[in-house]
Amino acid sequence: MTFVFNERDGCGKCPIRHRAICARCDADELVRLEGLKSYKTIEAGQTIIWRGDDLSHFSSLVSGIASLSRTLEDGRTQMVGLLLPSDFIGRPGRDVVEFDVTAVTDVTLCRFDRKPFEQLVDEIPHVSQRMMEMALDELDAARDWMVLLGRKTAREKIATFLEMIVRRDQTPVHSGGQHVLPLTREEIANFLGLTLETVSRQLSVMKKDGIVAFSDRRHFAITDLEALHAATGDDADGGMII
Amino acid sequence: MTFVFNERDGCGKCPIRHRAICARCDADELVRLEGLKSYKTIEAGQTIIWRGDDLSHFSSLVSGIASLSRTLEDGRTQMVGLLLPSDFIGRPGRDVVEFDVTAVTDVTLCRFDRKPFEQLVDEIPHVSQRMMEMALDELDAARDWMVLLGRKTAREKIATFLEMIVRRDQTPVHSGGQHVLPLTREEIANFLGLTLETVSRQLSVMKKDGIVAFSDRRHFAITDLEALHAATGDDADGGMII
DNA sequence: CGCTATCTTGAATCCCTTCAAGTCGCGTGG
DNA sequence: CCACGCGACTTGAAGGGATTCAAGATAGCG
Numbered sequence: 017m018t019f020v021f022n023e024r025d026g027c028g029k030c031p032i033r034h035r036a037i038c039a040r041c042d043a044d045e046l047v048r049l050e051g052l053k054s055y056k057t058i059e060a061g062q063t064i065i066w067r068g069d070d071l072s073h074f075s076s077l078v079s080g081i082a083s084l085s086r087t088l089e090d091g092r093t094q095m096v097g098l099l100l101p102s103d104f105i106g107r108p109g110r111d112v113v114e115f116d117v118t119a120v121t122d123v124t125l126c127r128f129d130r131k132p133f134e135q136l137v138d139e140i141p142h143v144s145q146r147m148m149e150m151a152l153d154e155l156d157a158a159r160d161w162m163v164l165l166g167r168k169t170a171r172e173k174i175a176t177f178l179e180m181i182v183r184r185d186q187t188p189v190h191s192g193g194q195h196v197l198p199l200t201r202e203e204i205a206n207f208l209g210l211t212l213e214t215v216s217r218q219l220s221v222m223k224k225d226g227i228v229a230f231s232d233r234r235h236f237a238i239t240d241l242e243a244l245h246a247a248t249g250d251d252a253d254g255g256m257i258i
Numbered sequence: 259m260t261f262v263f264n265e266r267d268g269c270g271k272c273p274i275r276h277r278a279i280c281a282r283c284d285a286d287e288l289v290r291l292e293g294l295k296s297y298k299t300i301e302a303g304q305t306i307i308w309r310g311d312d313l314s315h316f317s318s319l320v321s322g323i324a325s326l327s328r329t330l331e332d333g334r335t336q337m338v339g340l341l342l343p344s345d346f347i348g349r350p351g352r353d354v355v356e357f358d359v360t361a362v363t364d365v366t367l368c369r370f371d372r373k374p375f376e377q378l379v380d381e382i383p384h385v386s387q388r389m390m391e392m393a394l395d396e397l398d399a400a401r402d403w404m405v406l407l408g409r410k411t412a413r414e415k416i417a418t419f420l421e422m423i424v425r426r427d428q429t430p431v432h433s434g435g436q437h438v439l440p441l442t443r444e445e446i447a448n449f450l451g452l453t454l455e456t457v458s459r460q461l462s463v464m465k466k467d468g469i470v471a472f473s474d475r476r477h478f479a480i481t482d483l484e485a486l487h488a489a490t491g492d493d494a495d496g497g498m499i500i
Numbered sequence: 501c502g503c504t505a506t507c508t509t510g511a512a513t514c515c516c517t518t519c520a521a522g523t524c525g526c527g528t529g530g
Numbered sequence: 531c532c533a534c535g536c537g538a539c540t541t542g543a544a545g546g547g548a549t550t551c552a553a554g555a556t557a558g559c560g
Contacts, residue, residue, distance in 0.1 A: 086405050089493050094408040096401040107394045114398050141383065148390045151397060152349045156356050158400040159338040163328050165407035166336040166451025170516070201539065209408025211517055216540055233525085233539070251331050412548065443507060453549055458508055475507070475557075501560100508555065515548090523540065530533085 021079050021124055023055045030126070035102035036076045037150065040142040048140070052132055056125045064105070064117040064125075071113055073127040074106040074134075080123035081198050084115045085206065095207040097158065100184065104150065108134050120198060165209045168249055173208040174218040175247035178228060182238060193237040222247070263321050263366060265297045272368070277344035278318045279392065282384040290382070294374055298367045306347070306359040306367075313355055315369040316348035316376075322365035323440050326357045327448065337449040339400065342426065346392065350376050362440060407451045410491055415450040416460040417489035420470060424480060435479040464489070 021031060027038065027046050038049055055078070058064055064082060065071070077099050084097035096115060099105065105117055105125070128136075137144050164176055185195050197204075205212040222228045227243045230236045238244055245252075263273060269280065269288050280291055297320070300306055306324060307313070319341050326339035338357060341347065347359055347367070370378075379386050406418055427437050439446075443454040450457065464470045469485045472478045480486055 084401070086401075088405070088409060088491050090491075092409045094405040096404045109391055109394070115401065138383075138387075141380075141386075144383075144386060144390060145380075148386060148393060149351055151390060151393045152351070155393060155397045155400060158397060158404065159326070159328075159357065162338045162400065162404055162407055163330070163336040165404055167330060167334045212539080213518080213541085214516060217516095220540075249330050249332075249334075442505095454507080455509085455550085456548060459548095462508070503560085504558090506555100506557080508553100510553080511551090513548105513550070515546105517547090518545075519543090521540100521542080524538080526536095526538105528534085528536105530531105 023124075026050060027053075030078065032076060032078055032102040032126075036126075037104055037143055037146050038076075040146045041140065042142070045140050045142060048136065049128075049143075052128050052136070053126050054128075056127055058119040058123045058125070060119055060121050060123075062119050064119055064123070065113050067114060067116050068112055071106050071111050072130055073125075074108075074130055075104065075125040075127045077101055077103050077105065078124040078126050081120040082123050083118050083120050083203070083207075085118065086115050093206045094209060095203070096161075097154070098207070101186075103154075104147070106130070107151075108137050108147075120203065170208075170210055170214050170218050171221065171247060172249040173210060174204075174215065174222065175227075175244055176250070177204065177208055178222075178236075178238065179244055179248055194231065194235050195237065197234050197236060265366075268292060269295075272320065274318060274320055274344040274368075278368075279346055279385055279388050280318075282388045283382065284384070287382050287384060290378065291370075291385075294370050294378070296369050298369055300361040300365045300367070302361055302363050302365075304361050306361055306365070307355050309356060309358050310354055313348050313353050314372055316350075316372055317346065317367040317369045319343055319345045319347065320366040320368050323362040324365055325360050325362050325445070325449075327360065328357050335448045336451060337445070338403075339396070340449070343428075345396075346389070348372070349393075350379050350389075362445065412450075412452055412456050412460050413463065413489060414491040415452060416446075416457065416464065417469075417486055418492070419446065419450055420464075420478075420480065421486055421490055436473065436477050437479065439476050439478060 022029075027033060027050050030036075030038075033039070038046060041049065056075075058080075060080075067086065079101055082099040082103075082105070083095050084099060085093055085095040087093045098120075099117070106113070111130075137147065164173055168176065181197065182195055199207065201212040201215045204210075205215045208215065219228070219230075223230065225240075225243065227238065227240045227247065228236050229239050264271075269275060269292050272278075275281070280288060283291065298317075300322075302322075309328065321343055324341040324345075324347075325337050326341060327335055327337040329335040340362075341359070348355070353372075379389070406415055410418065423439065424437055441449065443457045446452075447454040447457045461470070461472075465472065467482075467485070469480065469482045469489065470478050471481050
């Protein structure tokens, strides 16, 4: 981590201050939020909330990566979303979650008790406006992902995934074009609707094709950005939102 | 159609009065909306908006069915949502649409010019609250569908689809358990991430299994509801939201 | 009555999965 | 320091479910 988050700093120094649900809030509104919040950290691999659990808190992801997923009776798992810093967990007007939320890396949450938070949402339009904006962005992203899951080949899925990782990578300095792959092969497979073997095979093919180069299992660089995009199956301008 | 919608009736008689974006509005707010609205009808098969088009209007679907879809360069198409009466088209804060919107049946829209409508959203919390609620419901539905697209078999997809149609069927009297199939085999295929041949084959299998009976290509009845649910791959309580 | 779009069914093919056998990398402890 | 063990990953071979290509059946409509 190049960046260390310090819980004692106020909202003003919060790394997600300008992208989270509080993005539009003014100083007064921030003070109100400040009085309600508390932090919680979760270790990589731990489940944050199980599907069907009571939603006692509403949270913003401050640092780390979490996943949203569902598992069918027989164990087949599908990831339905990746939560990055500034994304929120929970929703007003519903008291249970529909998906399992799991910490992919170590995670820090900024939490609010549900009841007071819901009241606050009604009273501070800046919060509800921002939440709607974020919900609609997520909806577009989810629909983009549906196209991938329903119609793309394994190769196209991998290419689209890598392109998304690169686009969303917020590493301050893209150190020599190196990017971190935050997921294991199995997690990638569950995200793309594939098996881990197919993910591994397709990554090998793209290595051989000179599109991507791995320095180790978790670090890669794109060596041919155009070829990567051509392999996604998307048209020139069309891009994923997520 | 058992129900005939009459444009001359006020919002008070509107069939989607209590489910659309206006659901929470009081009488005064309704008057304001009433002054802005206009109706438009679209024939089955016509495109309502193309992906990338400027979003000049914001609309609620009053009657009929529309689809949201995207087509890749080479013609592969994935439907990402079915729009039923009360669903809305467009989103505040963005001026182009990300997906093609097509009338599956004849469709009636209740439209608002975008600029005045966006202003109204900011001023009437009852509208923005309801829109957020609807957006979050759609998000859950989209994520449910991602599980289907990524992990379910053809048979499970078909079973889930039929179950969804039955659950959402609003036919006043379920005439003898008969339901209307509003989509062609090809449209179903594009919705489920399959080919039309596979859809046809799986429907035949389920007929032979005594789960569903077709009176003609567009009308069916579920003859074994439990077997249908067992074939979806979902657990007992878990259900799609869409 | 016959045309045409829609749908069904069959046969061959293919891409991804499944099953299986290694390889790699890293932390642990002798 | 290196052997050991284990989880993560890679690669191969076989199998299967969905697609593709093709032919025919059905139904709606002029």
